[in-house]
Amino acid sequence: MILDRLVAEDLEAFAVFAKHRNFTHAADELHVSQPALHARIRKLEQTLGHQLYERQGRALLLTQTGEHLAAFANDTRTRAAAFLEGLDALPPPPLVLAAGSGAYLYVIGDVLRRYLDRKLGLRLMTTDSDATVAAVRDGTADVGVTALTIPPDDLECELLTQYSQVLAVRPDHRLADRRTVRLKDLQGEALVVPPKTRPHRRQLERSLLDAGVDWSVAVEAEGWVLLVHFVRMGIAPAVVNGFVRTPATVRTIPIKDLPPIRYYLVTRRNRPADNRLDTLRTLLTRFVV
Numbered sequence: 571m572i573l574d575r576l577v578a579e580d581l582e583a584f585a586v587f588a589k590h591r592n593f594t595h596a597a598d599e600l601h602v603s604q605p606a607l608h609a610r611i612r613k614l615e616q617t618l619g620h621q622l623y624e625r626q627g628r629a630l631l632l633t634q635t636g637e638h639l640a641a642f643a644n645d646t647r648t649r650a651a652a653f654l655e656g657l658d659a660l661p662p663p664p665l666v667l668a669a670g671s672g673a674y675l676y677v678i679g680d681v682l683r684r685y686l687d688r689k690l691g692l693r694l695m696t697t698d699s700d701a702t703v704a705a706v707r708d709g710t711a712d713v714g715v716t717a718l719t720i721p722p723d724d725l726e727c728e729l730l731t732q733y734s735q736v737l738a739v740r741p742d743h744r745l746a747d748r749r750t751v752r753l754k755d756l757q758g759e760a761l762v763v764p765p766k767t768r769p770h771r772r773q774l775e776r777s778l779l780d781a782g783v784d785w786s787v788a789v790e791a792e793g794w795v796l797l798v799h800f801v802r803m804g805i806a807p808a809v810v811n812g813f814v815r816t817p818a819t820v821r822t823i824p825i826k827d828l829p830p831i832r833y834y835l836v837t838r839r840n841r842p843a844d845n846r847l848d849t850l851r852t853l854l855t856r857f858v859v
Contacts, residue, residue, distance in 0.1 A: 588640035668711035733812035760788035
């Protein structure tokens, strides 16, 4: 199609030429050489198959096709300028935050309410730890809040808070009266655990293996709430983050030889400045405990 071969720069050049009817003045305004401007006009004439101007003595006059093209080019410039001006007036896209369900429920929920009250625009993504890092890395998310064992070197990772890992048990469990436990105390236990793909499950299995603990899976459950629910039902104990709220019928006991779970604020390095992200970061670092 002819339309596919009409280049915006060539139309811009012709609009300026049509205004001056003079190659010297038009080339000066466009900051190009006269031969280059001649080449652009010839290209347009070849594309359209029509002469766009003619000489009458020392004057250059537009042909009828040239006048139509000049009107089209100027209209295109006006529409483009209006479009770009309208873009400047549009509100920026919402800030995208990626975090897991546990982070939303127990770590940053109260802070998010403070941020949302400011009506600065925020879209939430629910992702696990690996997906949170990936979303920040590829720009799908502007910021992430997630638990990390080893923060990646290519991202900015700011420690927000950390929680001990605890054993959740019913009051009638053999360990319920202990003030603390060690992994070896779980020898022979069946446990309620997350699915094998979850970072918490992978870390727990490695720790139990290193401690030489023989254990079994009572049930696999997705999410802290469901893990605690199965504990309350009496199915088996579970190892959970210390932030998890439990009912009176479930006790939590710190596990001395498991590392704390550290939650980080994750952003890309050298990302463009954004006051909304600065506000969110300030709130998170100030009010997350």
